[in-house]
Amino acid sequence: xxxxxxxxxxxxxxxxxxxxxxxxxxxxxxxxxxxxxxxxxxxxxxxxxxxxxxxxxxxxxxxxxxxxxxxxxxxxxxxxxxxxxxxxxxxxxxxxxxxxxxxxxxxxxxxxxxxxxxxxxxxxxxxxxxxxxxxxxxxxxxxxxxxxxxxx
Numbered sequence: 001x002x003x004x005x006x007x008x009x010x011x012x013x014x015x016x017x018x019x020x021x022x023x024x025x026x027x028x029x030x031x032x033x034x035x036x037x038x039x040x041x042x043x044x045x046x047x048x049x050x051x052x053x054x055x056x057x058x059x060x061x062x063x064x065x066x067x068x069x070x071x072x073x074x075x076x077x078x079x080x081x082x083x084x085x086x087x088x089x090x091x092x093x094x095x096x097x098x099x100x101x102x103x104x105x106x107x108x109x110x111x112x113x114x115x116x117x118x119x120x121x122x123x124x125x126x127x128x129x130x131x132x133x134x135x136x137x138x139x140x141x142x143x144x145x146x147x148x149x150x151x152x
Contacts, residue, residue, distance in 0.1 A: 004049070007032065011040055012050065019053045059094070064110040067138040068117045070124060074104040078129040086127050092120050103134075 004012065007030060014026045023034040023041070030037070044050040059067070074083065080098050083105050087096045095108040107124065111117040117137065125133045 008040060008044060008049075011037060012044065015041070015050070015053070059110040063112055064092070066111045066113050066117050067141070068109050068111065068121070069136050069138065070107040070109060070121060071103040071134040072105040072107060072124070072130055073102070073132045073134070074129050075131055078104065080105075082129055086129070087124070090120060090124065092116075 010030045011026055014021055014029060023037040026032075027034045027037045032040075041050065059065075072083065083096065083098070087093045087107060090109075092109050092111055093107055094110055096105055098105050109117060109120055111120055114137065117135075121133060121135055124130065
């Protein structure tokens with residue numbers, strides 16, 4: 001477990017809010033120089049605490065207005081690597097996780113409409129390792145966190 005000191009927490013929080021913020025801007029906020037912030041970010045990356053920077057897109061504004069969850073029930077010998085490899089071929093898949101219980105994996109999908117979602121569901125269900133699926137369309141997302149609220 002990695003414990004962060006208050007300065008590193010502030011840097012991580014600032015980058016989570018906006019990964020494009022300059023080191024100088026973050027430094028001014030936390031009372032450190034830009035080179036000092038860069039050194040801390042480099043150390044956080046070396047330790048694996050920061051493992052990358054990314055762009056978050058709004059699927060709805062890109063025309064992907066339908067969100068659904070697909071539960072996968074897989075053949076007994078299916079490994080997480082097999083599931084991962086298959087799902088990477090679907091650009092509609094936003095997240096996928098193996099889980100406990102009778103379901104083997106849960107897949108979050110964004111689609112243009114319900115027909116598109118149905119097509120994705122059918123394609124995923126036809127993967128050789130999938131025995132059956134169960135799905136649900138999302139009506140209203142209630143809470144989405146992209147910032148590290150556990151740091152506050």
